[in-house]
Amino acid sequence: xxxxxxxxxxxxxxxxxxxxxxxxxxxxxxxxxxxxxxxxxxxxxxxxxxxxxxxxxxxxxxxxxxxxxxxxxxxxxxxxxxxxxxxxxxxxxxxxxxxxxxxxxxxxxxxxxxxxxxxxxxxxxxxxxxxxxxxxxxxxxxxxxxxxxxxxxxxxxxxxxxxxxxxxxxxxxxxxxxxxxxx
Amino acid sequence: xxxxxxxxxxxxxxxxxxxxxxxxxxxxxxxxxxxxxxxxxxxxxxxxxxxxxxxxxxxxxxxxxxxxxxxxxxxxxxxxxxxxxxxxxxxxxxxxxxxxxxxxxxxxxxxxxxxxxxxxxxxxxxxxxxxxxxxxxxxxxxxxxxxxxxxxxxxxxxxxxxxxxxxxxxxxxxxxxxxxxxxxxxxxxxxxxxxxxxxxxxxxxxxxxxxxxxxxxxxxxxxxxxxxxxxxxxxxxxxxxxxxxxxxxxxxxxxxxxxxxxxxxxxxxxxxxxxxxxxxxxxxxxxxxxxxxxxxxxxxxxxxxxxxxxxxxxxxxxxxxxxxxxxxxxxxxxxxxxxxxxxxxxxxxx
Ligand SMILES: [Zn+2]
Ligand SMILES: [Zn+2]
Numbered sequence: 001x002x003x004x005x006x007x008x009x010x011x012x013x014x015x016x017x018x019x020x021x022x023x024x025x026x027x028x029x030x031x032x033x034x035x036x037x038x039x040x041x042x043x044x045x046x047x048x049x050x051x052x053x054x055x056x057x058x059x060x061x062x063x064x065x066x067x068x069x070x071x072x073x074x075x076x077x078x079x080x081x082x083x084x085x086x087x088x089x090x091x092x093x094x095x096x097x098x099x100x101x102x103x104x105x106x107x108x109x110x111x112x113x114x115x116x117x118x119x120x121x122x123x124x125x126x127x128x129x130x131x132x133x134x135x136x137x138x139x140x141x142x143x144x145x146x147x148x149x150x151x152x153x154x155x156x157x158x159x160x161x162x163x164x165x166x167x168x169x170x171x172x173x174x175x176x177x178x179x180x181x182x183x
Numbered sequence: 184x185x186x187x188x189x190x191x192x193x194x195x196x197x198x199x200x201x202x203x204x205x206x207x208x209x210x211x212x213x214x215x216x217x218x219x220x221x222x223x224x225x226x227x228x229x230x231x232x233x234x235x236x237x238x239x240x241x242x243x244x245x246x247x248x249x250x251x252x253x254x255x256x257x258x259x260x261x262x263x264x265x266x267x268x269x270x271x272x273x274x275x276x277x278x279x280x281x282x283x284x285x286x287x288x289x290x291x292x293x294x295x296x297x298x299x300x301x302x303x304x305x306x307x308x309x310x311x312x313x314x315x316x317x318x319x320x321x322x323x324x325x326x327x328x329x330x331x332x333x334x335x336x337x338x339x340x341x342x343x344x345x346x347x348x349x350x351x352x353x354x355x356x357x358x359x360x361x362x363x364x365x366x367x368x369x370x371x372x373x374x375x376x377x378x379x380x381x382x383x384x385x386x387x388x389x390x391x392x393x394x395x396x397x398x399x400x401x402x403x404x405x406x407x408x409x410x411x412x413x414x415x416x417x418x419x420x421x422x423x424x425x426x427x428x429x430x431x432x433x434x435x436x437x438x439x440x441x442x443x444x445x446x447x448x449x450x451x452x453x454x455x456x457x458x459x460x461x462x463x464x465x466x467x468x469x470x471x472x473x474x475x476x477x478x479x480x481x482x483x484x485x486x487x488x489x490x491x492x493x494x495x496x497x498x499x500x501x502x503x504x505x506x507x508x509x510x511x512x513x514x515x516x517x518x519x520x521x522x523x524x525x526x527x528x529x530x531x532x533x
Pocket of ligand 2: 060063079082
């Protein structure tokens, strides 16, 4: 499925909206999804308690905290809560941060010889997102049993991984510094 | 004992003079991180919290010396000192089981354990140095992440107990002294523009935008969708613009209100050098004026270093700790006045 906004990239982000009780879905690519969100006001309490009626009985299977508890405290119970309440949290997060996806220090998906690699390099972060999008695309194609197309995407991922490895060799940082600190 | 100096002495690295203008006192950076698969601190049992603390303490890098303070073992007065040195937050200090603070020997890096998040790393530097602060705290972060399984999502970034810290988990705060802008009534207009840039401001030692000390803390509020470098660059740009306006306001005061200003500074020196009872609020007001006077060459009886030290020493909790007992309000005001007189070479002289 192509992105409904730019019509160029594969749509991997599916934004559900409920307007007057009717549910609609917008299908966007990784790039366009990042631009959907606009700046709102910054009142924390109002933001985190508003607009979450309905599914107050929802409970996180990671920690047992309910959505209602989050509504009153403004705090989540565990990192899994972000998946358990993904749909309810998305508009809250968008309104507060006015954004977008995470940029800055990222955990690289590939090109890592051992362990996790954290790098605060904007070019690497971009490649990392490209890879994330391709990975999602691959999963969807495999699920649809479009194996020929999937093979093409897999080649692209391999090419991207080579590129990321090359970039990492050129940029100092993250893990190697950390290792030096540990001696 | 080494730990004593962290919970009693007023000295902290940022008190040392940093640059000529001294309008920026300190830069603080905070990184929020959590460990995968564990409930956030507000949902931990005591035993689980202690296990998290143990894991974090074991992961601290060995290339520096850490002092680990357990909240359950601290006296009330010691906690007050940690709070006023900005090494620990009220939220951490109010709790017990598995709540701890690791501080490096220089007191420039601190890790709060099981505050709102499992880890709250902090770097404190004198002056305006957010880039150097990020270098230091990011290295510590990398070192810890090599040993801990950090909660992270490719889209949301670092996962935090409160969604307001998602993404980088980075909060950069700069403490600025803006007495001239306050006197000329320009602060409100400047501060009103900050939220548009995703920044917030708060009076230090005061309520809201009122600050008896003339000290304000400017911080970024948005953590998702902007890189650490961008957050830092934007904050620096705005802080530098505010510094320029404070410098301008000081020049305006010198040219148009020179006599009144010299009078106010002189009177402030008079109060601090001679009072025998000094309430906290009054002390902050007078110290702020003297600090402005030192900056503008209107007061040579005290150095920047001394005036910074006096500002911190006058805080109630440090007075309490130095007295090593609970003080009444009057005893505290008397002790504060004694302290101020000593800084002006007075002792008991009138
Ligand atoms: Zn698109
Ligand atoms: Zn949960």
